[in-house]
Amino acid sequence: MASSSHSLKAAADSDYKEVRSLSRGLALLQALNRAPGGIATTTALAEVCGVHRTTVKRILETLRAEGFVRRGEKEGQYYLTFVVRSLSEGFVDDDWVEKVALPLMRAAVPDLMWPCDLGTLEGGFMVVRESTHRFSMLSQHRGKIGEKLPLFFTAMGRAYLAACTVSERKGLLTLLGQRSDSIGAMARDSAGIEQLIAETRTRGYAVNDGDWDREAPFAAIAVPVMCGRRLVGGVNLIFPKTAVQTAEIEQRYLPRLKRLAQRIGKDMQPWLSNAD
Known part of the structure; x- marks a missing residue:
């Protein structure tokens, strides 16, 4: 009977289809967040998201009616409003990022000069949780928050990999080794991983000297947060x-x-203690 119930549940779950308009709306919000100056035209958004301009216009008008975007000064322009911040208010896990990390990162901008990112592990990638790109005069990026950084080819990923426990690293490599891309190939290269970790630990910090193809013109250094x-x-x-x-x-x-x-x-110790 239990097996039959499980089969029925699996069949029911499979009946739920992706809500395409919702997926497109989320993609448009992300694209607007990454756009220069936080503003973009329907034509530019259509190109970035691979969606017809008429569909983009319809979705943006829906988002505007709900208060998430507003029209820009020029025809066809849209930009995000502060209402989008309400989407993350229910996540207690974000509290330490906003209350602890962000003030410290922002205060460090005059000393560091170049922009910095804070990331945490999620699904085998480092995900940017906070960034000073919007505060640094030297930044050449926008909308880094939420970006996924591969472990093996970015400084932050390498710093995390070199600092994690043997058991966690083994789990990450097993997970990523199932991929069929360059990330999967690297995960299966035990000798290459050991060399990468040894070099990072010997140096005392992680380096990416244009090793990530997507950001080839840029370099980075990184250290773990303990x-x-x-x-x-x-x-x-x-x-x-x-x-x-x-x-x-x-x-x-x-x-x-x-x-x-x-x-x-x-400074985040009290937050983690409360979470535990």
Whole structure:
């Protein structure tokens, strides 16, 4: 009987189809968030999301009626409103990011100069939870929050991989090793992973010198964020590859980035204690 009930439930679950308009609406919100200046035209959004311009217009007008976007000064322009922030208000897990990490990261902008990101592990990727790109005058990016960073090819991912426990790393490699892309190939390369971890630990920080094809013109350094003995994420510093020399990184920026990571880890202790 239990087996029959399970089969019926599985069959019922399979009957639920993707709500295509909702998926498209979420994609448009993400595209607007990443657009230069936070504003974009229906034509540009249609190209980015691969959706017909008429459909984009219809969805944006629905979002406007609900208060999530507004029309720009020019014909066809739209931009996000502060109402979108209400979408994350129910997540207690985000509290320490907003109340602890963000103020510390913003205060560090004058010292670090270059923008930095804070990320946590999710589904085998580092997901950017907070960023100072909107505060740094040297930033060449927008909308980094929510971006997925691969473990093996980004500084933040490498910093996390080198700092996690053997059991967690084994689980991550097993998960990622099932992929059929370059990430999966790297996950199955045991010797390459060991070398990557050894180099990161010996150096004392993680480096990405344009190794991520998607961001090839940019380099980054990163360190893990530890709350006591608990690994909670990582912070990076991003800059054009030709802009900063290794000596300057190690003498000027690395100590400041490490202090930021240590302070975030220390100040978030009460939040993790409450969560536990």
